[in-house]
Amino acid sequence: MSAQLPGEFEGLAADYLDGRSTPEKVERLSAILRENTAARERYLRMAAVHSTLATEDWLWTEQAASTASTAAPRGFSWRMWTALGMAAALVVAMVSVSHRSPLPSNPPVALGTLLFSQDCVWRMPNPPREGERLGAGVLKLQSGTALVRLDSGAEIALRGQTEITLERQGEIRLLRGDIVVRDTQELAGLSLHTPPLTVTDVAPEFAVRVEPDGTTDLHVLVGSLSYVTTTGVDQTARTIAEGEAERVSHTAGQRSIPLKSERFAAVVNAARPGPRADLMTAYEGFYYPPGPLSLADGTRGKGWLGPWRLRNAEERQSPSEEPSTPVLNIVHGQMNVTWPVPGGRLGMLELPAGATYLVRELALPLVLNEDRITYLSFMVRDPAMPGPNLGAGRGDNIRLTFRASHDYFGEHVSFGIHGQRAQILTAAGVGFFSPLLVPTDQTTLWVGKIVSRRNGEDEVHFRVYGEAESLDYAEPQAWHVVTRGLDLRARLDLVLISSNRDAPRIVDELRIGPTWRSVAPMSALITAAR
Amino acid sequence: MSAPSPNVSHEEFMRLFIQSERELLRYIMATVPSAPDARDILQMTAVALWKKITDYNRDVPFTPWACRFASNEIRGFLRRERRHRRWLDEDVADLLRIHQEQALLGQNELSRTLLDCLSRMPMSQRQLLQGYYFDNQSAETLASRLRRSVEAVYKALQRARKALHDCVDRKTEWAA
Numbered sequence: 001m002s003a004q005l006p007g008e009f010e011g012l013a014a015d016y017l018d019g020r021s022t023p024e025k026v027e028r029l030s031a032i033l034r035e036n037t038a039a040r041e042r043y044l045r046m047a048a049v050h051s052t053l054a055t056e057d058w059l060w061t062e063q064a065a066s067t068a069s070t071a072a073p074r075g076f077s078w079r080m081w082t083a084l085g086m087a088a089a090l091v092v093a094m095v096s097v098s099h100r101s102p103l104p105s106n107p108p109v110a111l112g113t114l115l116f117s118q119d120c121v122w123r124m125p126n127p128p129r130e131g132e133r134l135g136a137g138v139l140k141l142q143s144g145t146a147l148v149r150l151d152s153g154a155e156i157a158l159r160g161q162t163e164i165t166l167e168r169q170g171e172i173r174l175l176r177g178d179i180v181v182r183d184t185q186e187l188a189g190l191s192l193h194t195p196p197l198t199v200t201d202v203a204p205e206f207a208v209r210v211e212p213d214g215t216t217d218l219h220v221l222v223g224s225l226s227y228v229t230t231t232g233v234d235q236t237a238r239t240i241a242e243g244e245a246e247r248v249s250h251t252a253g254q255r256s257i258p259l260k261s262e263r264f265a266a267v268v269n270a271a272r273p274g275p276r277a278d279l280m281t282a283y284e285g286f287y288y289p290p291g292p293l294s295l296a297d298g299t300r301g302k303g304w305l306g307p308w309r310l311r312n313a314e315e316r317q318s319p320s321e322e323p324s325t326p327v328l329n330i331v332h333g334q335m336n337v338t339w340p341v342p343g344g345r346l347g348m349l350e351l352p353a354g355a356t357y358l359v360r361e362l363a364l365p366l367v368l369n370e371d372r373i374t375y376l377s378f379m380v381r382d383p384a385m386p387g388p389n390l391g392a393g394r395g396d397n398i399r400l401t402f403r404a405s406h407d408y409f410g411e412h413v414s415f416g417i418h419g420q421r422a423q424i425l426t427a428a429g430v431g432f433f434s435p436l437l438v439p440t441d442q443t444t445l446w447v448g449k450i451v452s453r454r455n456g457e458d459e460v461h462f463r464v465y466g467e468a469e470s471l472d473y474a475e476p477q478a479w480h481v482v483t484r485g486l487d488l489r490a491r492l493d494l495v496l497i498s499s500n501r502d503a504p505r506i507v508d509e510l511r512i513g514p515t516w517r518s519v520a521p522m523s524a525l526i527t528a529a530r
Numbered sequence: 531m532s533a534p535s536p537n538v539s540h541e542e543f544m545r546l547f548i549q550s551e552r553e554l555l556r557y558i559m560a561t562v563p564s565a566p567d568a569r570d571i572l573q574m575t576a577v578a579l580w581k582k583i584t585d586y587n588r589d590v591p592f593t594p595w596a597c598r599f600a601s602n603e604i605r606g607f608l609r610r611e612r613r614h615r616r617w618l619d620e621d622v623a624d625l626l627r628i629h630q631e632q633a634l635l636g637q638n639e640l641s642r643t644l645l646d647c648l649s650r651m652p653m654s655q656r657q658l659l660q661g662y663y664f665d666n667q668s669a670e671t672l673a674s675r676l677r678r679s680v681e682a683v684y685k686a687l688q689r690a691r692k693a694l695h696d697c698v699d700r701k702t703e704w705a706a
Contacts, residue, residue: 014688016618017563018669023615030619033626044560044629048640049694051559051568053663055552056641059648151654168677169654170686191682436649478650 112150115474118271120144130515145271154183182264201226207261215249219261273473279518287347305361339521348508365493368452377519381443402492411490434480439466550593647697
């Protein structure tokens, strides 16, 4: 019996679970499992994940709920059919049918996101913008530093004159220039092509430089990397170990060269990816003296046309009577702000117990039938209610909604929390829900992203941060809620804060801007070190 | 098929079985990871359970009792399939079952943790796992759809599962 697992074990076990073992591999796996207790325990953990993914339908339907609550209902799951089959079996025979809808036939066209661009000059007629979702195509950078995150997980830093093509999911081609790639998750793998070679098994961190004549330098910073040359007769895979580098060219073949590349974090940090609050298009910090403030005096902030107001008669539907009082109750120091928000502990808005609806008009509306990216952030705290903590009540909700003044009940985009779950609501009752519960009894920071497109699907993303979570230099890889199948055309010029709670609630720091860095409260000296 | 015990009705048996069937299926899939084969074994287990329901004592939990029947069906399956050399040896399956009860106990927690870990994965990996596990698409179909090699798809699946294992291990002390 040994606690050590043979190096081949994980592969043997994974092949067995996938049903692709040869008899020899099964025999070898059996031998290991027979002799090694640790291997049996590890195998059973792997099998538990495999079987849970295969049998717990709700894992996927919960995931689907976070993408589209109004998606067409799925067919019967195997479980329902098995149950029906059981009933039949007791009379005649057992039946088991697996009937599930396939994946969408048209997978998303976006392959990645431009996380940030610092001092970038692009040689493209329509340069990408920070936060833009990137489809298949070429990126031509003339100068500056840009960071792309592929949806498959890898992050690519481009520096200076660099030309790179996103070919398909997890597959890129470097035509010339410098990149540093970080793929620590190695979830889906990454294929990288250059003129003379293809990297078939990427290292967690490596750098590539392609000269104008195609000569390629590979520098392995962490882990090891395998590649094959795409010219010549020798198609044997070569491996470069950590700390080593090779130069490959059409004419001179391969040779070792000294490792000479900065680490990924150093490249990103050199670009100083700090906050860009100057880019905010609208801001409300509720920076007023403490105490009641008439709505008409709620004129501070920037990017607004006029002060906060109550809903007018045409905007009231449910409830039809206006429950809110025409006063902003400003408090100070009522919210624990763990993020670097200048002045964040001073003015903040206390929403009274009961229902509240406050509206303010944006100077720069969100135009959803144009190619735009809009980010927002918002802080919310629900102070503990007296008495036993029974959790969020059924009617307990808080929403930040963008609406159109000319069609108030038409298309809208609404971010909110209902029953401890993050939600995005849009027109016609279309809702998207997170399966995760948001933190309670603490300040939460909401971050939303709206990717609107003149042609094509719009995307809305939503994430709720707890006090212990810090914000990175770029948007998160995983959002709590992501929409699917949206095509919105509205021009949204109103912001509505709506709240319903049995006790007061505090909100603050509403920010709207075109980039992550314009709205995310992050340190000015944030680093990309990991 | 013998008649059931009058004190365990058809409805009660159905309720007990449906409550346990996913645990039973996962129990079977540890040895026979192919979902279609495992479901066949599950159905044979159900039939065997129904035949012996008169022996069931309500004072003992149903799932462990049912797992004994599933074990018998797994052994029968492995014997029938032995010549194909596709499955683990019977003695290895018996050894695995010694460890399995513990794994079953933590299932609810595992499922919740997996949901959390899945939600943190990049969309492309989630879709890959969903296509493979939920939509029952073969690696070949996925490879064609994603324009990647079958080998690359299997590798991606293995990496995704490895990431889930690591995530689960981080979130629980399961690995301890």
